[in-house]
Amino acid sequence: MTRLSNILAPICGALSILLAWQFLLPLSGVPAYIAPTPTKIIAVFFNQTDLILSNFLPTAIEALAGFFIGNLAAVLFAILFAYARFIRMAYFPVVLFFNTIPILALSPIIILIFGLGMTPKIIIAAIICFFPTLVNMIRGLASASQNEEELFRMLSANKFEIFLRLHLPRSLPMLFSSLRIATATAVIGAIVGEWIGADKGLGALIIQATFNYQSDKLYAAIVASSSLSIAMFALVALVEARVMRGWAR
Amino acid sequence: MSDTAVEAQRLEIGYRNGRDVTTVLSDVDLTVPQGEFLTILGPSGCGKSTLLRVVANLLDPLGGQITVLGNTPEAARRARKTGFVFQDATLLPWRTVGQNIRLPAVVGGRQARALPDTRIAEVMALLGLSGLEDRYPSQLSGGQRQRVAIARALIDEPEILLMDEPFGALDEITRDRLNDELLSIWRETGMTILFVTHSIEEAVYLGQRVIVMAANPGRILNIHDLRPVKSDDNHCQRDNAAIVSEIAAQRQLLAEAS
Numbered sequence: 001m002t003r004l005s006n007i008l009a010p011i012c013g014a015l016s017i018l019l020a021w022q023f024l025l026p027l028s029g030v031p032a033y034i035a036p037t038p039t040k041i042i043a044v045f046f047n048q049t050d051l052i053l054s055n056f057l058p059t060a061i062e063a064l065a066g067f068f069i070g071n072l073a074a075v076l077f078a079i080l081f082a083y084a085r086f087i088r089m090a091y092f093p094v095v096l097f098f099n100t101i102p103i104l105a106l107s108p109i110i111i112l113i114f115g116l117g118m119t120p121k122i123i124i125a126a127i128i129c130f131f132p133t134l135v136n137m138i139r140g141l142a143s144a145s146q147n148e149e150e151l152f153r154m155l156s157a158n159k160f161e162i163f164l165r166l167h168l169p170r171s172l173p174m175l176f177s178s179l180r181i182a183t184a185t186a187v188i189g190a191i192v193g194e195w196i197g198a199d200k201g202l203g204a205l206i207i208q209a210t211f212n213y214q215s216d217k218l219y220a221a222i223v224a225s226s227s228l229s230i231a232m233f234a235l236v237a238l239v240e241a242r243v244m245r246g247w248a249r
Numbered sequence: 250m251s252d253t254a255v256e257a258q259r260l261e262i263g264y265r266n267g268r269d270v271t272t273v274l275s276d277v278d279l280t281v282p283q284g285e286f287l288t289i290l291g292p293s294g295c296g297k298s299t300l301l302r303v304v305a306n307l308l309d310p311l312g313g314q315i316t317v318l319g320n321t322p323e324a325a326r327r328a329r330k331t332g333f334v335f336q337d338a339t340l341l342p343w344r345t346v347g348q349n350i351r352l353p354a355v356v357g358g359r360q361a362r363a364l365p366d367t368r369i370a371e372v373m374a375l376l377g378l379s380g381l382e383d384r385y386p387s388q389l390s391g392g393q394r395q396r397v398a399i400a401r402a403l404i405d406e407p408e409i410l411l412m413d414e415p416f417g418a419l420d421e422i423t424r425d426r427l428n429d430e431l432l433s434i435w436r437e438t439g440m441t442i443l444f445v446t447h448s449i450e451e452a453v454y455l456g457q458r459v460i461v462m463a464a465n466p467g468r469i470l471n472i473h474d475l476r477p478v479k480s481d482d483n484h485c486q487r488d489n490a491a492i493v494s495e496i497a498a499q500r501q502l503l504a505e506a507s
Protein backbone atom coordinates (compact mmCIF):
# COMPACT_ATOMS: atom_id res chain seq x y z
CA MET A 1 0.00 0.00 0.00
CA THR A 2 2.63 2.56 1.04
CA ARG A 3 4.94 1.33 -1.73
CA LEU A 4 2.25 1.84 -4.31
CA SER A 5 1.31 5.28 -3.02
CA ASN A 6 5.03 6.17 -2.91
CA ILE A 7 5.06 5.69 -6.66
CA LEU A 8 1.58 6.93 -7.41
CA ALA A 9 1.66 10.17 -5.43
CA PRO A 10 4.44 11.90 -7.41
CA ILE A 11 2.93 10.67 -10.70
CA CYS A 12 -0.43 12.16 -9.73
CA GLY A 13 1.29 15.40 -8.74
CA ALA A 14 3.16 15.69 -12.02
CA LEU A 15 0.11 14.72 -14.09
CA SER A 16 -2.10 17.30 -12.39
CA ILE A 17 0.40 20.05 -13.14
CA LEU A 18 0.74 18.93 -16.77
CA LEU A 19 -3.05 18.86 -17.15
CA ALA A 20 -3.42 22.30 -15.63
CA TRP A 21 -0.64 23.58 -17.88
CA GLN A 22 -2.27 22.00 -20.94
CA PHE A 23 -5.76 23.39 -20.34
CA LEU A 24 -5.26 26.60 -18.37
CA LEU A 25 -2.41 28.01 -20.47
CA PRO A 26 -4.51 28.73 -23.58
CA LEU A 27 -7.12 30.43 -21.36
CA SER A 28 -4.50 32.71 -19.79
CA GLY A 29 -3.69 34.44 -23.06
CA VAL A 30 0.07 33.78 -22.92
CA PRO A 31 1.20 33.66 -26.55
CA ALA A 32 2.45 30.30 -27.89
CA TYR A 33 5.91 31.69 -28.76
CA ILE A 34 6.50 32.27 -25.04
CA ALA A 35 5.10 29.09 -23.57
CA PRO A 36 3.90 26.04 -25.53
CA THR A 37 1.46 23.46 -24.19
CA PRO A 38 2.82 20.03 -23.10
CA THR A 39 1.33 18.30 -26.14
CA LYS A 40 3.17 20.72 -28.45
CA ILE A 41 6.44 19.89 -26.68
CA ILE A 42 5.77 16.17 -26.94
CA ALA A 43 4.99 16.62 -30.62
CA VAL A 44 8.51 17.95 -31.22
CA PHE A 45 9.94 14.63 -29.95
CA PHE A 46 7.76 12.72 -32.45
CA ASN A 47 7.89 15.00 -35.47
CA GLN A 48 11.49 16.15 -35.21
CA THR A 49 13.12 13.10 -33.62
CA ASP A 50 16.24 13.51 -35.74
CA LEU A 51 16.71 17.12 -34.70
CA ILE A 52 16.40 16.28 -31.00
CA LEU A 53 18.58 13.17 -31.25
CA SER A 54 21.35 14.81 -33.28
CA ASN A 55 21.56 17.55 -30.67
CA PHE A 56 21.07 15.25 -27.68
CA LEU A 57 23.94 12.91 -28.52
CA PRO A 58 26.79 15.46 -28.57
CA THR A 59 25.61 16.94 -25.27
CA ALA A 60 25.30 13.48 -23.72
CA ILE A 61 28.80 12.53 -24.85
CA GLU A 62 30.26 15.80 -23.56
CA ALA A 63 28.46 15.56 -20.22
CA LEU A 64 29.36 11.90 -19.68
CA ALA A 65 32.98 12.34 -20.72
CA GLY A 66 33.29 15.49 -18.60
CA PHE A 67 31.69 13.68 -15.67
CA PHE A 68 34.12 10.78 -15.84
CA ILE A 69 37.24 12.83 -16.48
CA GLY A 70 36.42 15.53 -13.91
CA ASN A 71 35.48 13.12 -11.14
CA LEU A 72 38.30 10.70 -11.84
CA ALA A 73 40.80 13.56 -11.72
CA ALA A 74 39.18 14.82 -8.51
CA VAL A 75 39.46 11.41 -6.84
CA LEU A 76 43.11 11.02 -7.87
CA PHE A 77 44.02 14.53 -6.74
CA ALA A 78 42.15 13.99 -3.47
CA ILE A 79 44.22 10.88 -2.79
CA LEU A 80 47.38 12.80 -3.62
CA PHE A 81 46.38 15.74 -1.40
CA ALA A 82 45.27 13.47 1.42
CA TYR A 83 48.54 11.57 1.65
CA ALA A 84 51.17 14.04 0.45
CA ARG A 85 51.15 16.85 2.98
CA PHE A 86 53.64 19.06 1.18
CA ILE A 87 51.82 18.83 -2.13
CA ARG A 88 48.56 19.67 -0.41
CA MET A 89 50.04 22.71 1.30
CA ALA A 90 51.68 23.85 -1.93
CA TYR A 91 48.87 23.32 -4.39
CA PHE A 92 45.56 23.28 -2.53
CA PRO A 93 45.50 27.11 -2.29
CA VAL A 94 46.04 27.23 -6.08
CA VAL A 95 43.08 24.90 -6.59
CA LEU A 96 41.03 27.07 -4.22
CA PHE A 97 41.91 30.14 -6.28
CA PHE A 98 40.88 28.48 -9.54
CA ASN A 99 37.60 27.53 -7.99
CA THR A 100 36.79 31.19 -7.36
CA ILE A 101 36.86 31.95 -11.11
CA PRO A 102 33.27 31.75 -12.37
CA ILE A 103 32.92 29.00 -14.96
CA LEU A 104 31.20 31.49 -17.27
CA ALA A 105 34.33 33.64 -17.25
CA LEU A 106 36.59 30.68 -17.82
CA SER A 107 34.58 29.11 -20.64
CA PRO A 108 35.41 31.63 -23.42
CA ILE A 109 39.11 31.14 -22.71
CA ILE A 110 38.75 27.38 -22.98
CA ILE A 111 36.81 27.74 -26.24
CA LEU A 112 39.50 30.09 -27.59
CA ILE A 113 42.17 27.54 -26.82
CA PHE A 114 40.38 24.38 -27.93
CA GLY A 115 38.12 25.62 -30.70
CA LEU A 116 34.51 24.76 -31.40
CA GLY A 117 34.56 20.96 -31.18
CA MET A 118 33.50 18.75 -28.31
CA THR A 119 36.81 18.99 -26.43
CA PRO A 120 36.25 22.40 -24.79
CA LYS A 121 32.74 21.35 -23.64
CA ILE A 122 34.14 18.19 -22.10
CA ILE A 123 36.77 20.26 -20.35
CA ILE A 124 34.21 22.73 -19.02
CA ALA A 125 31.98 19.89 -17.78
CA ALA A 126 35.02 18.24 -16.18
CA ILE A 127 36.12 21.44 -14.43
CA ILE A 128 32.66 22.07 -13.06
CA CYS A 129 32.56 18.52 -11.56
CA PHE A 130 36.11 18.61 -10.29
CA PHE A 131 36.10 20.91 -7.30
CA PRO A 132 33.10 19.65 -5.26
CA THR A 133 34.25 16.06 -5.68
CA LEU A 134 37.81 16.97 -4.75
CA VAL A 135 36.71 18.62 -1.52
CA ASN A 136 34.23 15.87 -0.64
CA MET A 137 36.72 13.13 -1.37
CA ILE A 138 39.46 14.73 0.74
CA ARG A 139 36.98 14.96 3.62
CA GLY A 140 35.75 11.43 3.01
CA LEU A 141 39.27 10.00 3.09
CA ALA A 142 39.77 11.59 6.50
CA SER A 143 36.42 10.54 7.93
CA ALA A 144 37.42 7.31 9.71
CA SER A 145 36.88 7.45 13.47
CA GLN A 146 39.75 7.40 15.95
CA ASN A 147 38.76 3.88 17.00
CA GLU A 148 38.85 2.70 13.39
CA GLU A 149 42.32 4.18 12.93
CA GLU A 150 43.46 2.51 16.14
CA LEU A 151 41.96 -0.82 15.13
CA PHE A 152 44.15 -0.79 12.02
CA ARG A 153 47.15 0.28 14.05
CA MET A 154 46.59 -2.61 16.46
CA LEU A 155 46.73 -4.91 13.45
CA SER A 156 49.98 -3.24 12.30
CA ALA A 157 48.39 -2.37 8.96
CA ASN A 158 50.68 -0.52 6.57
CA LYS A 159 49.77 2.76 4.87
CA PHE A 160 48.48 1.16 1.72
CA GLU A 161 46.30 -1.30 3.63
CA ILE A 162 44.86 1.53 5.71
CA PHE A 163 44.10 3.44 2.50
CA LEU A 164 42.55 0.47 0.71
CA ARG A 165 40.66 -1.17 3.56
CA LEU A 166 39.66 1.83 5.67
CA HIS A 167 40.01 5.28 4.13
CA LEU A 168 38.78 4.39 0.66
CA PRO A 169 35.59 2.58 1.75
CA ARG A 170 35.00 5.27 4.39
CA SER A 171 35.11 7.94 1.66
CA LEU A 172 32.42 6.29 -0.47
CA PRO A 173 29.32 7.90 1.09
CA MET A 174 30.78 11.38 0.58
CA LEU A 175 32.07 10.51 -2.89
CA PHE A 176 28.68 9.27 -4.01
CA SER A 177 26.81 12.26 -2.63
CA SER A 178 29.16 14.42 -4.68
CA LEU A 179 28.75 12.24 -7.80
CA ARG A 180 24.96 12.56 -7.54
CA ILE A 181 25.23 16.35 -7.64
CA ALA A 182 27.85 16.17 -10.40
CA THR A 183 25.38 14.45 -12.73
CA ALA A 184 23.45 17.71 -12.95
CA THR A 185 26.47 20.02 -13.02
CA ALA A 186 28.15 18.02 -15.81
CA VAL A 187 25.13 18.60 -18.03
CA ILE A 188 25.12 22.28 -17.10
CA GLY A 189 28.82 22.49 -18.02
CA ALA A 190 28.26 20.92 -21.43
CA ILE A 191 25.31 23.22 -22.19
CA VAL A 192 27.13 26.36 -21.05
CA GLY A 193 30.02 25.40 -23.33
CA GLU A 194 27.61 25.00 -26.24
CA TRP A 195 26.05 28.39 -25.58
CA ILE A 196 29.36 30.10 -26.01
CA GLY A 197 30.31 28.39 -29.22
CA ALA A 198 28.73 25.42 -30.92
CA ASP A 199 26.44 24.58 -33.82
CA LYS A 200 25.42 21.22 -32.35
CA GLY A 201 24.12 20.10 -28.98
CA LEU A 202 21.19 20.93 -26.73
CA GLY A 203 22.84 24.19 -25.69
CA ALA A 204 23.08 25.30 -29.32
CA LEU A 205 19.50 24.20 -29.92
CA ILE A 206 18.33 26.25 -26.92
CA ILE A 207 20.05 29.36 -28.29
CA GLN A 208 18.71 28.87 -31.84
CA ALA A 209 15.17 28.17 -30.66
CA THR A 210 15.20 31.20 -28.39
CA PHE A 211 16.30 33.60 -31.13
CA ASN A 212 13.75 32.13 -33.54
CA TYR A 213 10.86 32.28 -31.07
CA GLN A 214 10.39 28.49 -31.38
CA SER A 215 9.21 27.90 -27.86
CA ASP A 216 8.20 24.29 -28.52
CA LYS A 217 11.75 23.41 -29.63
CA LEU A 218 13.20 25.38 -26.72
CA TYR A 219 11.11 23.49 -24.19
CA ALA A 220 11.80 20.17 -25.90
CA ALA A 221 15.55 20.89 -25.57
CA ILE A 222 15.05 21.68 -21.88
CA VAL A 223 13.14 18.43 -21.34
CA ALA A 224 15.87 16.51 -23.19
CA SER A 225 18.66 18.01 -21.09
CA SER A 226 16.91 17.34 -17.82
CA SER A 227 16.24 13.77 -18.98
CA LEU A 228 19.97 13.45 -19.51
CA SER A 229 20.67 14.58 -15.94
CA ILE A 230 18.03 12.22 -14.59
CA ALA A 231 19.44 9.26 -16.52
CA MET A 232 22.94 9.99 -15.26
CA PHE A 233 21.63 10.42 -11.72
CA ALA A 234 19.82 7.08 -11.93
CA LEU A 235 23.00 5.42 -13.15
CA VAL A 236 24.99 6.79 -10.22
CA ALA A 237 22.25 5.77 -7.77
CA LEU A 238 22.30 2.27 -9.23
CA VAL A 239 26.06 1.93 -8.90
CA GLU A 240 25.88 3.36 -5.38
CA ALA A 241 23.23 0.86 -4.33
CA ARG A 242 25.37 -1.99 -5.63
CA VAL A 243 28.64 -0.79 -4.15
CA MET A 244 27.20 0.15 -0.75
CA ARG A 245 24.79 -2.75 -0.44
CA GLY A 246 24.37 -3.76 3.17
CA TRP A 247 25.98 -0.82 4.81
CA ALA A 248 23.10 1.50 5.40
CA ARG A 249 22.23 2.16 9.03
CA MET B 250 59.47 -16.70 28.38
CA SER B 251 58.41 -14.26 31.04
CA ASP B 252 55.45 -15.07 33.21
CA THR B 253 54.31 -11.51 33.72
CA ALA B 254 51.88 -10.16 31.18
CA VAL B 255 52.34 -6.48 32.00
CA GLU B 256 54.93 -4.85 34.18
CA ALA B 257 54.96 -1.10 34.74
CA GLN B 258 57.32 0.93 36.90
CA ARG B 259 56.92 4.63 37.69
CA LEU B 260 55.04 5.00 34.45
CA GLU B 261 54.11 8.53 33.37
CA ILE B 262 51.23 8.66 30.94
CA GLY B 263 49.79 11.60 29.09
CA TYR B 264 49.29 13.36 25.81
CA ARG B 265 51.73 15.49 23.89
CA ASN B 266 50.16 18.20 21.76
CA GLY B 267 53.01 19.96 20.07
CA ARG B 268 54.82 21.65 22.97
CA ASP B 269 52.01 21.06 25.49
CA VAL B 270 52.18 18.00 27.67
CA THR B 271 49.10 16.91 29.61
CA THR B 272 49.92 14.34 32.23
CA VAL B 273 46.99 12.00 32.82
CA LEU B 274 48.52 9.37 35.09
CA SER B 275 51.74 9.48 37.02
CA ASP B 276 53.76 7.03 39.05
CA VAL B 277 51.92 3.95 37.87
CA ASP B 278 53.36 0.74 39.34
CA LEU B 279 51.63 -2.40 38.19
CA THR B 280 52.43 -6.05 37.76
CA VAL B 281 49.94 -8.28 36.01
CA PRO B 282 50.80 -11.98 36.01
CA GLN B 283 49.95 -14.00 32.95
CA GLY B 284 46.49 -15.50 32.98
CA GLU B 285 45.00 -12.92 35.33
CA PHE B 286 41.61 -11.32 34.88
CA LEU B 287 42.18 -7.73 35.98
CA THR B 288 39.42 -5.16 36.02
CA ILE B 289 40.01 -1.43 36.05
CA LEU B 290 37.46 0.78 37.75
CA GLY B 291 37.32 4.52 38.16
CA PRO B 292 35.44 7.74 37.52
CA SER B 293 35.16 9.14 34.01
CA GLY B 294 38.26 10.94 32.82
CA CYS B 295 40.66 9.34 35.30
CA GLY B 296 42.68 7.74 32.52
CA LYS B 297 41.43 4.15 32.23
CA SER B 298 41.35 4.18 28.42
CA THR B 299 44.66 5.99 28.33
CA LEU B 300 46.29 3.27 30.46
CA LEU B 301 44.97 0.53 28.15
CA ARG B 302 46.17 2.45 25.10
CA VAL B 303 49.70 2.50 26.48
CA VAL B 304 49.65 -1.28 27.03
CA ALA B 305 48.29 -1.67 23.50
CA ASN B 306 51.05 0.56 22.09
CA LEU B 307 48.50 2.99 20.71
CA LEU B 308 50.14 5.68 22.86
CA ASP B 309 53.75 6.06 23.99
CA PRO B 310 54.31 6.73 27.69
CA LEU B 311 55.89 10.04 28.71
CA GLY B 312 58.29 8.29 31.07
CA GLY B 313 58.96 5.25 33.19
CA GLN B 314 59.18 1.62 32.24
CA ILE B 315 56.66 -0.75 30.75
CA THR B 316 57.08 -4.26 29.44
CA VAL B 317 54.42 -6.45 27.88
CA LEU B 318 55.19 -10.17 27.95
CA GLY B 319 58.78 -9.33 28.78
CA ASN B 320 59.19 -7.09 25.75
CA THR B 321 58.17 -3.64 24.58
CA PRO B 322 54.47 -2.93 23.99
CA GLU B 323 55.35 -2.39 20.33
CA ALA B 324 56.88 -5.85 19.97
CA ALA B 325 53.82 -7.37 21.59
CA ARG B 326 51.51 -5.48 19.24
CA ARG B 327 53.55 -6.38 16.16
CA ALA B 328 53.51 -10.04 17.16
CA ARG B 329 49.72 -9.83 17.58
CA LYS B 330 50.04 -10.79 21.21
CA THR B 331 47.73 -8.01 22.32
CA GLY B 332 44.12 -7.67 21.15
CA PHE B 333 41.86 -4.70 21.72
CA VAL B 334 38.07 -4.50 22.04
CA PHE B 335 36.57 -1.02 21.79
CA GLN B 336 33.43 0.19 23.54
CA ASP B 337 31.60 0.84 20.26
CA ALA B 338 32.67 -2.49 18.69
CA THR B 339 34.19 -0.60 15.71
CA LEU B 340 32.97 -3.01 13.06
CA LEU B 341 33.49 -1.88 9.49
CA PRO B 342 29.98 -1.38 8.06
CA TRP B 343 31.04 -2.37 4.52
CA ARG B 344 32.25 -5.79 5.64
CA THR B 345 30.03 -8.69 6.64
CA VAL B 346 30.38 -10.38 10.02
CA GLY B 347 32.67 -13.01 8.50
CA GLN B 348 34.74 -10.39 6.69
CA ASN B 349 35.04 -8.30 9.85
CA ILE B 350 36.30 -11.27 11.83
CA ARG B 351 38.77 -12.03 9.02
CA LEU B 352 40.18 -8.48 9.02
CA PRO B 353 43.31 -9.49 11.01
CA ALA B 354 44.08 -11.99 8.24
CA VAL B 355 43.72 -9.34 5.53
CA VAL B 356 45.79 -6.44 6.88
CA GLY B 357 49.03 -6.25 8.80
CA GLY B 358 51.72 -6.88 6.19
CA ARG B 359 53.76 -9.83 7.30
CA GLN B 360 51.59 -10.39 10.36
CA ALA B 361 48.56 -11.04 8.19
CA ARG B 362 48.31 -14.71 7.57
CA ALA B 363 45.57 -16.72 5.96
CA LEU B 364 43.18 -18.26 8.44
CA PRO B 365 41.61 -21.64 7.83
CA ASP B 366 37.82 -21.51 7.61
CA THR B 367 37.71 -23.94 10.52
CA ARG B 368 39.28 -21.29 12.77
CA ILE B 369 36.63 -18.74 11.75
CA ALA B 370 33.87 -21.27 12.39
CA GLU B 371 35.41 -22.18 15.74
CA VAL B 372 35.56 -18.57 16.95
CA MET B 373 32.07 -17.81 15.64
CA ALA B 374 30.70 -20.83 17.47
CA LEU B 375 32.58 -19.84 20.63
CA LEU B 376 30.80 -16.47 20.58
CA GLY B 377 27.41 -17.77 19.52
CA LEU B 378 27.60 -16.18 16.09
CA SER B 379 27.07 -19.26 13.94
CA GLY B 380 24.75 -18.54 11.03
CA LEU B 381 25.40 -14.78 11.09
CA GLU B 382 28.50 -14.85 8.89
CA ASP B 383 26.91 -13.07 5.92
CA ARG B 384 25.05 -10.39 7.89
CA TYR B 385 26.19 -6.79 7.81
CA PRO B 386 26.85 -4.98 11.12
CA SER B 387 23.76 -2.83 10.52
CA GLN B 388 21.70 -6.02 10.73
CA LEU B 389 22.97 -7.00 14.20
CA SER B 390 21.91 -6.15 17.74
CA GLY B 391 24.29 -4.28 20.02
CA GLY B 392 25.17 -7.47 21.87
CA GLN B 393 25.85 -9.34 18.64
CA ARG B 394 28.10 -6.53 17.47
CA GLN B 395 30.20 -6.79 20.61
CA ARG B 396 30.41 -10.55 20.11
CA VAL B 397 31.78 -9.94 16.60
CA ALA B 398 34.31 -7.45 17.96
CA ILE B 399 35.48 -10.01 20.53
CA ALA B 400 35.62 -12.73 17.88
CA ARG B 401 37.80 -10.47 15.73
CA ALA B 402 40.13 -9.82 18.66
CA LEU B 403 40.35 -13.53 19.47
CA ILE B 404 40.88 -14.76 15.92
CA ASP B 405 44.64 -14.76 16.06
CA GLU B 406 44.81 -15.94 19.64
CA PRO B 407 46.31 -13.00 21.54
CA GLU B 408 47.85 -13.63 24.92
CA ILE B 409 46.51 -10.39 26.36
CA LEU B 410 43.02 -9.06 25.67
CA LEU B 411 42.49 -5.37 26.37
CA MET B 412 38.83 -4.43 26.71
CA ASP B 413 37.71 -0.81 27.04
CA GLU B 414 34.18 -0.81 28.46
CA PRO B 415 33.14 -3.42 25.92
CA PHE B 416 29.68 -3.91 27.41
CA GLY B 417 29.07 -0.34 28.56
CA ALA B 418 26.35 0.33 26.00
CA LEU B 419 24.42 -2.91 26.51
CA ASP B 420 21.33 -3.64 28.57
CA GLU B 421 21.84 -5.41 31.87
CA ILE B 422 20.60 -8.84 30.77
CA THR B 423 22.81 -8.93 27.69
CA ARG B 424 25.72 -7.64 29.71
CA ASP B 425 25.33 -10.37 32.35
CA ARG B 426 25.18 -13.01 29.64
CA LEU B 427 28.30 -11.70 27.94
CA ASN B 428 30.10 -11.42 31.30
CA ASP B 429 29.53 -15.12 31.90
CA GLU B 430 30.57 -16.05 28.38
CA LEU B 431 33.70 -13.94 28.70
CA LEU B 432 34.58 -15.71 31.95
CA SER B 433 34.24 -19.09 30.33
CA ILE B 434 36.35 -17.99 27.35
CA TRP B 435 38.96 -16.70 29.78
CA ARG B 436 39.02 -20.03 31.61
CA GLU B 437 39.23 -21.98 28.37
CA THR B 438 42.01 -19.94 26.77
CA GLY B 439 44.00 -18.98 29.85
CA MET B 440 44.70 -15.54 28.44
CA THR B 441 45.27 -12.37 30.41
CA ILE B 442 42.40 -9.89 30.35
CA LEU B 443 42.56 -6.20 31.26
CA PHE B 444 38.97 -5.04 31.43
CA VAL B 445 37.92 -1.40 31.91
CA THR B 446 34.47 -0.70 33.26
CA HIS B 447 32.36 1.96 34.91
CA SER B 448 30.34 -0.61 36.75
CA ILE B 449 31.43 -1.65 40.22
CA GLU B 450 29.32 -4.81 40.06
CA GLU B 451 30.89 -5.82 36.76
CA ALA B 452 34.41 -5.07 37.98
CA VAL B 453 34.00 -7.11 41.12
CA TYR B 454 32.13 -9.90 39.41
CA LEU B 455 34.69 -10.40 36.64
CA GLY B 456 38.02 -9.51 38.17
CA GLN B 457 40.43 -11.52 40.23
CA ARG B 458 41.88 -8.17 41.15
CA VAL B 459 40.25 -4.77 40.79
CA ILE B 460 42.27 -1.63 40.19
CA VAL B 461 40.47 1.37 41.61
CA MET B 462 41.58 4.62 40.05
CA ALA B 463 40.96 8.22 41.06
CA ALA B 464 40.78 11.38 38.99
CA ASN B 465 42.43 14.80 39.40
CA PRO B 466 45.19 13.86 39.37
CA GLY B 467 44.68 10.48 37.75
CA ARG B 468 46.29 7.72 39.79
CA ILE B 469 45.88 4.18 41.00
CA LEU B 470 44.19 4.49 44.36
CA ASN B 471 44.08 0.89 45.36
CA ILE B 472 44.48 -2.58 43.96
CA HIS B 473 41.97 -4.92 45.51
CA ASP B 474 42.67 -8.60 45.57
CA LEU B 475 39.48 -10.65 45.32
CA ARG B 476 41.12 -14.02 44.95
CA PRO B 477 40.69 -14.82 48.65
CA VAL B 478 36.90 -14.49 48.40
CA LYS B 479 36.66 -16.17 45.00
CA SER B 480 37.04 -19.89 44.78
CA ASP B 481 36.49 -21.54 41.44
CA ASP B 482 32.88 -22.34 42.32
CA ASN B 483 31.81 -18.97 43.60
CA HIS B 484 33.50 -16.87 40.89
CA CYS B 485 30.27 -17.15 38.99
CA GLN B 486 27.87 -16.42 41.79
CA ARG B 487 26.59 -12.90 41.76
CA ASP B 488 24.77 -13.25 45.08
CA ASN B 489 27.81 -14.55 46.95
CA ALA B 490 27.87 -12.65 50.25
CA ALA B 491 31.62 -12.01 50.14
CA ILE B 492 31.37 -10.54 46.64
CA VAL B 493 28.45 -8.34 47.62
CA SER B 494 30.39 -6.95 50.56
CA GLU B 495 33.39 -6.35 48.27
CA ILE B 496 31.10 -4.34 46.01
CA ALA B 497 30.05 -2.24 48.99
CA ALA B 498 33.69 -1.71 49.93
CA GLN B 499 34.62 -0.60 46.38
CA ARG B 500 31.70 1.79 46.36
CA GLN B 501 32.99 3.35 49.57
CA LEU B 502 36.49 3.68 48.09
CA LEU B 503 35.21 5.31 44.94
CA ALA B 504 33.05 7.73 46.94
CA GLU B 505 36.12 8.77 48.92
CA ALA B 506 38.11 9.15 45.70
CA SER B 507 35.77 11.65 44.13
Ligand SMILES: Nc1ncnc2c1ncn2[C@@H]1O[C@H](COP(=O)(O)OP(=O)(O)OP(=O)(O)O)[C@@H](O)[C@H]1O
Nearest residue numbers: 264271273291292293294295296297298299300447
Ligand atom coordinates in the same frame (compact mmCIF):
# COMPACT_ATOMS: atom_id res chain seq x y z
N1 LIG C 1 44.07 13.08 22.73
C1 LIG C 1 44.08 13.64 23.96
N2 LIG C 1 44.81 14.76 24.18
C2 LIG C 1 44.84 15.32 25.41
N3 LIG C 1 44.16 14.87 26.48
C3 LIG C 1 43.42 13.76 26.31
C4 LIG C 1 43.33 13.08 25.05
N4 LIG C 1 42.50 12.02 25.19
C5 LIG C 1 42.11 12.03 26.48
N5 LIG C 1 42.64 13.06 27.15
C6 LIG C 1 42.45 13.37 28.57
O1 LIG C 1 42.97 12.32 29.33
C7 LIG C 1 42.18 12.10 30.48
C8 LIG C 1 41.85 10.63 30.60
O2 LIG C 1 41.06 10.24 29.49
P1 LIG C 1 40.57 8.74 29.34
O3 LIG C 1 39.85 8.66 28.06
O4 LIG C 1 41.73 7.83 29.55
O5 LIG C 1 39.57 8.61 30.57
P2 LIG C 1 38.68 7.37 30.97
O6 LIG C 1 39.04 7.03 32.36
O7 LIG C 1 38.79 6.31 29.95
O8 LIG C 1 37.23 8.02 30.95
P3 LIG C 1 35.86 7.36 30.49
O9 LIG C 1 35.44 6.49 31.62
O10 LIG C 1 34.95 8.52 30.34
O11 LIG C 1 36.12 6.61 29.23
C9 LIG C 1 40.96 12.99 30.36
O12 LIG C 1 41.09 14.06 31.24
C10 LIG C 1 40.99 13.45 28.94
O13 LIG C 1 40.52 14.77 28.86
Ligand SMILES: [Mg+2]
Nearest residue numbers: 297298299413
Ligand atom coordinates in the same frame (compact mmCIF):
# COMPACT_ATOMS: atom_id res chain seq x y z
MG1 LIG D 1 37.48 5.52 28.45
